Amino acid sequence: MASPSKPTAAGRVLAILDTFTDRHDSQTLSSIARRSGLTLPTTHRLVGELTAWGALHRQPDGEYTIGLKVLELGSLAGHRLRLKQLAHPYLHGLHHATNTNIHLSVSVQQDVLYLESMLAPGGAPVTSRFGGRWPMHATATGRVLLAALSPEELDDLLRQPLAAYSPHTDTDPNRLRQLLAEVRQRGVAVAYDQIALGVIALAAPIVGPHGHPVASVGITAPKDRFTPHQLIPPLVSTAQKISRALNGPEEALPEDSLRTA
Missing domain, CATH: 1.10.10.10 (Winged helix-like DNA-binding domain superfamily/Winged helix DNA-binding domain)
Structure with missing residues (x-):
């Protein structure tokens, strides 16, 4: 041994x-x-x-x-690729409706992994691409998934060193626990200046068949041009539509989902 x-x-x-x-x-x-x-x-x-x-x-x-x-x-990860394919028209609708950067993320160890990333011209200056990763504590999409962990799982993760990517990245475990409690209460994560200055990030969970978040939909945008009040309703609506599609029978997506979120 x-x-x-x-x-x-x-x-x-x-x-x-x-x-x-x-x-x-x-x-x-x-x-x-x-x-x-x-x-x-x-x-x-x-x-x-x-x-x-x-x-x-x-x-x-x-x-x-x-x-x-x-x-x-990696292409053999069928369930995640199905999620990406299923979510794509709804994400495209959100991208078109808000003209912001849109992300579909899942958790991988302490990171979020981007299954989809749609960037807007002149959008938030945060590097993201399909297959890219960022630490969960520093992203809105990651915080939505962190908020669903058990207390034991969360404690294990918060014991690890948490990197800062801007002067405002939240790395204090107690502060993060408070923020995650707010995510659970509101059902969405809202974060400012965590990876790049001048950026607002928001995310909502995609819920699987057992009522547990399996992925998250995120928006990043310049905070001087957008407010949470503007972005939360279409974001939450998109996450709910993807959740319903994921948990429903496997069938063709409706044509109007290609145009609206």
Whole structure:
């Protein structure tokens, strides 16, 4: 049996893959070694094997990116892809109605993962894309999902170091507990300046068949142009429509859902 303090072979491979994020999508070998906590020789060997298999791709400049094999495996996550496909027309309607950035997110460990991201010209300056990730505590979409955790699960997450991305990012566990209580009471999350200054972020839950949030719909917008009063009604309506569609029979979406949210 392997020692608890020594990572297994699988653990070392996963540590390498886990170094690739939305903000580190192209890396040198030394960067991968440093961020994975592995020695350079071990990293060189494992990165070579992952590249040969197709999990990583070596670019002409010598840096590495995620390879097509990982994307192929990711496409097998059928339930999340069904959610993305099902939600798309409703998200498009919300995007068209508000002219803001729209996001569909699910939780992955301490992060939210974007299944869909629709950006508006001149919208909020927050980097997001399909497959991108941000920490849950710093996003409205993440806070909606955090608010649904059990007290034990929430305590475990809030014990971890919480990064700040702007001078206003909430990282104090007690402050976050208070904010999450407000999310539970209101049914929506509203956050200001958490990742970028001048940005308002809002989110509402998508509820699964057992009444538990399985994803969230989010809006990010310049806070000098929008207020919660303007954005919450269409946001909540969109989340409710997606929830009903998700929990109903699998059938063709109505034509008018392509135009309205």
